[in-house]
Amino acid sequence: MLRPAVLSLLLSLASCAVILENGMPILWAQTAGQVTDLPTQNGVVTPDPWNFLHRMSLYRLMIAVTDPFMGSMGTNATDSPIWGLPLQLGWMLTSGRLADPTGATTCGLATGDTKCISPQSWWGCVNYFASALPFMSAAEQGLMGAGVQVQMQAPEGVTDYCTTYASCAVAYPDVIAKWDAFFQGLKATAESPLPENEKKDSLLGLYWEAQMASSYGSSACIARQNHYSSVEVAFSKNWENSAEYVSAAHFQSNLENSAMFIAPLPSRILQVGDTAPNIADLSEAENHTLYIFSWINSINNLLAGSLVRMWKGAMCSVTTREKGREMLGQLLLNPGFATSTFLSIISEMTRGC
Template identity: 25%
Template sequence: MWSSLITPTFLFLSFFSVELAPNPGSATDENDSYPPFWDQINGDIAEFPVQNNKTIIDPWKYIDRLKMYKILIEKSNRYFAGFGKNKTDNVLWALTLYYGQLYETDRFSEPPNSSVCAYDAGAPGCLSINSGWGNINFYVIIPYFLAAIESEFLKDLPYQVELVSREEYRSDFCYSIAECRASYPQTMDLANRFYQYLLSREITSIIKDVPHYNIDEDTVVLYMWEAHQAGIDIGTSKFSDVSFYASETERDFSMDFLVTIEFLEAALYRPYFESSAKILVGFPHRLLTDQDRIVLTRNFNIREKALLTLVKLTSEINKLTGGAFFTIWKKVMNLKPARSVARFLVRRLLLIPIS
C-alpha cells in the first residue's frame, strides 16, 4: 500500500528542486564550510594536555570534540585517496561539518539562556550539558573515537586517554571504552566494524606516490552511516525531551531533521565534504522559537525555508504511515539503481553539481 508513496515523493522532490533554484551567486564558499577554528588545530593527539601520564580530553569543550573529529579524519584520509582530490572525500566529513554547524548556530548553548555556551568567533567555547543537540552529538563522536582506540586504528598512543566527565546527568553518558561497551555494545561494535574494515584494506596501486586502497565505496559509506545512526539512536532516546531545548519548535525540527537524515543514510548518501556542505547551506542559522511555528520570519533565506519544509514533510509522511514509509524506502534502497536515483534527486534539491 505505502509503496505507492515512493514515486509521488520522488516526483515532488524533483519538482521542488526546480522551483527552488537559487541565483548563481548563492554557491557555498568551501573555505566558509569548515568548522569554526578548524585551521587552528592539527589533528594530533599531542594537542591535548597530559596529566598523571594520561591524555585529558574534555568532551564538553567545543575545541576538544573538534580535535577528536580532526584526528579521525587525519588518520583515515589515506584510505580515501582514491575517492577524490584534496582530502575532501573522507566519509567522516558529514559528521564533522555538521558538528561545526551546530556550534556556529548556537545549538550547543544553554537553554533558555542561549548566551551561555553561545558561539564566539573569537575563542572556542563550551557545550552545555543541557543542550539536546550537544548531548545527542556526544553519542556521535565519543563511540567513534573510543572505538578507534579499542580497534587499534589509533595505535601507539603515548598515554591512556581520559575523558573528563560532568556530574550532571552522569548516568546518561559513558566516558570510557569500558563504560560505553558495557552500556552500548552494539554501537561500539558498529564503530569498530568501520575501523576494522579500513584496516583490512590492501593497497592496489600507487599513483603519484599516493597509495590507493581496495575500498568498496558503498560498503564503507554503509558502515559509517550505520555506526552514526546507532549513536543517534542512543542520543535521541535519552535527550528528545523538550526541557533540553530552547523551544518546542526547535525540538520538533531536530527530530524531523534526524528522521530525514535516516532517509539519506538508507540511500547511502555520499557524506563527503562538498555534498555535506551543500546540505548544511539550508540549515537554520539560529535556534527556532515557538513564534517560528506560526510563521518563519524574513531572516530565513529560501534555502533554509526549503530545508525546513522538506524535513517537516518527510517526517510527517513517515508519521502518517506509522513508519511504513521509511520501511518501504529502505527496501527500495536495497536496489542500487534506486539509490542512484534517490541521490540524484537529493543533489537536484540541494543544487549539488552532478559529477
Template identity: 30%
Template structure:
C-alpha cells in the same frame, strides 16, 4: 511500501541537497565562508596534541575546540583509506561529522537553551543542556573511541579518557572500556573496517542512525520540532547512502537553518531563510508527519538493527527545565 507523499518529501530533501544544487568554490562553502568548521586550524590534530595526565590522554569534549580536535585527529588517521577518492582527504566520508558540529556551533545550537548558564553564549563551552550537543557526543566521542579501540591510531601508549560534564554525568561514557561495557553494540557500529566507498557509507550511516537513537532531548519548541524532524529525516536520508565528503556536506549545509528557530518562525515562509531552506524544513516536517501517521519505517538497510529507536517512543522532555 512508502506512501506517495513520504517518497515525494524525501525526494525534495535529497534533490535539494544534491551537490549540483549549490555552487561552491574549492576554499569556500555554499554560503561563501570557509569550508572547514570554525577554529579547525586551532583544534588538536593528533592524539598527543591533547594533554597527558597520569599516563592518560585527557580530552574535555564539553569544549568545542577539544571535541573538534577529536574529529580532526580522526579525519587525519583515516585519510589513508580515501587517498584513491580525492586529494587532500576531501573525499573522506567522515567530514560530515565535524562539519555538522561546526554548523551547530556557528548557529548557537551547542549553547544552553535555558539561558540558565552562559555556556555556549560567546564562548567555547558546549552545554550538556543542549539536545544538539548531547546528540553530537554520540557522533563524535563514540566514533573516536571506536577508532581508538579498532587500532586506527596505531599503537597508543596511553589510555584515552574523556572528562565528564558537571551535570548529567551518568548520561555518557568516557573511555573505550566504559563505552564498551555500557553500549557495546554502538561501539561495534563504529568499528567497521570496510572502506569500499559504498560499503563505508552504508556502515557510516548505520552507525549515525544508531548514535542519534541514543541521544537526549532538551529543547524548547519550535527548535524541538526541527530536531525531531531532522532525526527522523536522518533515517531516510541514510537509505540513499548520501555522500558526506567535504564538498558535498558543505553544499548540503547551505540548506539548513543558520540560526535557532523561534516561536515567530512559521513554515514555509520563515523570514531571512532562503526559499530552499524553507522548502527543506517543510519537507522534513512533512516526512516526519507522514511517518507518524502511517507508522512506516525507513528501509531496513538504513536502520541500526535493535539500536534504532523511533524518536516518538522516547520521553518528550524538550521543555526547559528552569
C-alpha cells in the same frame, strides 16, 4: 577544495549559518593536528569534549588516521564521509544550538565562553554520540597509536555521559560495536579485490550503520529537549529522521556534499510562531529545507511509517543507492523538484527490487 559551483551556492546562502572558513570547517586551523596536542594525565589522553576546539579536534584526528584507507572515496583530500561531522558541529555552534538552553549559565553565549558546549544542550548531547564515542572506538582499535588510552573529561556535576571506551561499551554496546566494525573494516575494504564503486558502497554502508547506531543511542538525550520550543523540538525530530533516508542511500558525506546539505539548515534556534516556508528572518533556502523536512515527516506519518520502509526497500543495490543520493539532492536543494515526483520515483524503484 570546493568546486566553483558549490562555492557559488554557498555564497547564495549568505544569511545561513556559517560552517566554512577558508574552505574548511570553522576554526579548523585552531584544532589539534596530532593526538599529542591534546591534554594528557598519567599517560592517558584526556580531551575536553565540552570545549568546541577539543571536540572538533576529535574529528580532525579521526579523518587523518582513516584517510589512508579511503582511496575508494575519490582523489580529493576531503572525500572521506567523516567530513560531514565537523561541518555539522560547526553549524550547531554558529546557530546557537550548543549553548546552554536553560539560561542557568553563559556557556556558549556571546556574553560567556563562545567555545563552550553546554552539557544541557540536546544538540551537544546528541553530537557527543557521534564524536566522543567514535573517537574512543578509533583509539581502542589502535588507529591513534599503539596503546593510546582515552578518557573524556566530564562536566562538573554531570554524570550521565560515558567517558571511557569500557564504560561506553557497557552503556551503549551497539554504538561501540558498530564504530568498532567501521574502523576494523577500513583496512579490509581498502584491500578488497572488489571494484572501486562496490568498495566505496561497502565502506559507506559500515559508516552509516555506525552513524545510525550513534543516533539511536542518543535517545538518552531526550530529556534535554524540554529546554526548547515545540517548533525546535519538531525540527530536531525531523532532522534525526532525515538520517534514515541519507543513511539508506549510503550518502557520501564528504566536505563538498555535506556543505551543500548543511548550509541551508536553520541559522538560529526555532521559536513558537516560526512556520516554514514563511519565516521572515530566515533565507529562502533555510525555509525550503525546513518545509521539506516537515513534508517528509508528515507524509511518513500519514503512511504509518511506510515511506521510510519504502525508501529503505528501494535502496537495495549499488545502482539504486546512487539514484537515491541524486534524488535526495534534488529534493532538498532544488525548490522546483516536485514532491509528487519523489513519491512516484520511490514506488518505481521499489518495484525494481
